[in-house]
Amino acid sequence: MTRPVLRTKLCDMLGIEYPVLLAGMGPVAGGMGGVATAELAAAVSNAGGLGVLGGAGWGAERLRDEIRKVRSLTNKPFGVDLLLPSNYMGGAAAGELPADPRELIPAAMKDGLRKIAHDVGIEYLEMPREQVAALPRPPRGGMSDAQMEVVIEEKVPVFASGLGNPAPWVERLHANGTVVLSLVGNVKNARRVADGGADVVVAQGHEAGGHTGRIGTLALVPQVIDAVSPKPVIAAGGIGDGRGLAAVLAMGAVGAWVGTAFLVAKEANQPLLQQQRIIQATEEDTRVTKLYSGKTMRNITNPLIEAWDASGLAALPMGLQTLAIQDIMYSARQAGRDDLLMNAAGQVSGMLREVRPAAEILHGIVAEASEIVGRRLPGEVTAVPGA
Numbered sequence: 001m002t003r004p005v006l007r008t009k010l011c012d013m014l015g016i017e018y019p020v021l022l023a024g025m026g027p028v029a030g031g032m033g034g035v036a037t038a039e040l041a042a043a044v045s046n047a048g049g050l051g052v053l054g055g056a057g058w059g060a061e062r063l064r065d066e067i068r069k070v071r072s073l074t075n076k077p078f079g080v081d082l083l084l085p086s087n088y089m090g091g092a093a094a095g096e097l098p099a100d101p102r103e104l105i106p107a108a109m110k111d112g113l114r115k116i117a118h119d120v121g122i123e124y125l126e127m128p129r130e131q132v133a134a135l136p137r138p139p140r141g142g143m144s145d146a147q148m149e150v151v152i153e154e155k156v157p158v159f160a161s162g163l164g165n166p167a168p169w170v171e172r173l174h175a176n177g178t179v180v181l182s183l184v185g186n187v188k189n190a191r192r193v194a195d196g197g198a199d200v201v202v203a204q205g206h207e208a209g210g211h212t213g214r215i216g217t218l219a220l221v222p223q224v225i226d227a228v229s230p231k232p233v234i235a236a237g238g239i240g241d242g243r244g245l246a247a248v249l250a251m252g253a254v255g256a257w258v259g260t261a262f263l264v265a266k267e268a269n270q271p272l273l274q275q276q277r278i279i280q281a282t283e284e285d286t287r288v289t290k291l292y293s294g295k296t297m298r299n300i301t302n303p304l305i306e307a308w309d310a311s312g313l314a315a316l317p318m319g320l321q322t323l324a325i326q327d328i329m330y331s332a333r334q335a336g337r338d339d340l341l342m343n344a345a346g347q348v349s350g351m352l353r354e355v356r357p358a359a360e361i362l363h364g365i366v367a368e369a370s371e372i373v374g375r376r377l378p379g380e381v382t383a384v385p386g387a
């Protein structure tokens, strides 16, 4: 069988065969790893899409190692995604963290989490100090400055900012020939990042796994296209097969940024338990919560998320919230309750049925979309444009 052809102007812009990007997924269930490591990113790039490393949880050296590893696994273009949050740890207060950063967590939050642990039936244990000390220790302003220096030094082909505005770095990125993408969840931020110099805006709808906004993909994508035209727009959130890709191309998007569908790739750095929970999930089994990061994040739901939501506790800012839950995450792991760990995933979880190689997932999406766009419309619509 011949390979399907599906091209948009994004393919020329990024030097790729198909207009499908692996979302740069960082946080992995319960840890500071990354789902989209070099293996997954290279697999997607080698298959004709654009693999994007999820570097959000990595220190500068790990990020550099992963970039070099992708380069050893593929000679195709690839990208790096980082989070550039403007409100990290409650503000830009400079300075290092205390020896045990849990001292920064208010007592009321610690007490609340203790009660939640009791409610979900796990013993509340404190993570040993040496393990806390071994956690990546970002300066209080966040760790993006050091990460961005690596992205610039390594001259990566594509950079994507998952949160925040890449504007302060755009000039240096462009000087290297790096194409700059920026994720947004509403029109206001789309205008902000486009004005800040992003080359392509990624409009990510509410259906998405991970951090997500309030507007659904179907409503968001055309409004972002209108707001930033003539800059190209990639659609994200809820694209799990070729029907989703064909739909966003019909809306005028130049490609799709796909996360959840690749969580069940063989090459994904995702624990098997979490992959199985995604495969078993229905479309109703995800929930948006601030529990794990302090920002709204869509996860496969679990009793801890439900107890947190019922508690009425207000999440701390990004960074601090992750610190606040270290002990309860540790307690869950000690109790063998990995089902309580973070498992970010989107509403398309309900349509995923098996673990497959990333190339097969990508080619399945592309083959179906090219069939729809090139040969038929799924509802057997009759359409003849008027003169």
Ligand SMILES: Cc1cc2nc3c(=O)[nH]c(=O)nc-3n(C[C@H](O)[C@H](O)[C@H](O)COP(=O)(O)O)c2cc1C
Pocket (backbone or CB within 6 Å): 023, 024, 025, 026, 027, 028, 035, 054, 055, 056, 081, 082, 083, 161, 162, 163, 183, 204, 207, 208, 209, 210, 211, 236, 237, 238, 239, 257, 258, 259, 260, 261, 263, 343, 344, 345, 346, 347, 348
């Ligand atoms: C496990 C997981 C981790 C994610 N981590 C990041 C991240 O570190 N940076 C980022 O920009 N987006 C992240 N996202 C969001 C994705 O980039 C993407 O926008 C989203 O997955 C698209 O929607 P979909 O899941 O319906 O395909 C993550 C998503 C998931 C599911």
